[in-house]
Amino acid sequence: MKVECLTIVWFLSLRGVVKLSSPPEIVHLQPKTTSLTLKFWEGLKNRKLLAPKCKDCGEVFFPPRGFCPKCFSENIEWVELSGKGKLHSWTEVHYLTPKPYILGVIELAEGIGRMISRVEAKPEELRIDMPMKIDFIDVSDKLTLFIWKPDKS
DSSP states (O other), X not given: OEESSOOHHHHHHHTTSSOOSSOOEEOXXXXXXXXXXXXXXXXXXXXXXXXXXXXXXXXXXXXOOSSOTXXXXXXXXXXXXXXXXXXXXXXXXXXXXXXXXXXXXXXXXXXXXXXEEEEOSOGGGOOTTOEEEEEEEEOSSSOEEEEEEEOOO
16 A cells, blocks of 8 residues: 555554555655746755755855745855754654654754754754754755754764
C-alpha cells in the first residue's frame, strides 16, 4: 500500500484495530514549485542552500518571497548560504511513524532567521547552540531535500 502521508489506516494498524500485511510505503509529497521558490529547489538539487538577496538594500532573507521584507523591493537575486547554523531547540517526534525522528529549529549562521527541519543525530548527542551543518538527501530523481547534522569539524 502506498500513501502520500500517514493516514488513519496506518494509525489504526498501530493500535491493532486494522491489520496490514506490511507497513505502507511512505511517499514524499512533491513540493509545489512556484516562480518564487524554483531557484531554492534547483539549489537543493545542486546541493546548495540558496536564499534571496535584495539588490537594492542588500538584505538576505529566508524563507524565499517575491519582495524584500526590509525595503519591499522586488529587485532580487539568489545567493548561496553557508549551510551552517546552530541548534536553537529540538523535539523527538513519535507521532504515527514507525520510528521516532528529530525536528530541530536551526538558526542560520548568516543571522537571517531560523528554520525547522529534520536533524540526523541521536537525541542524547544534541545540545542547545550546537554547531550544525546541512546535508542533502536525494529522495528521487526530481526531489532533493535537506537535513541538518551536528558539525564536528
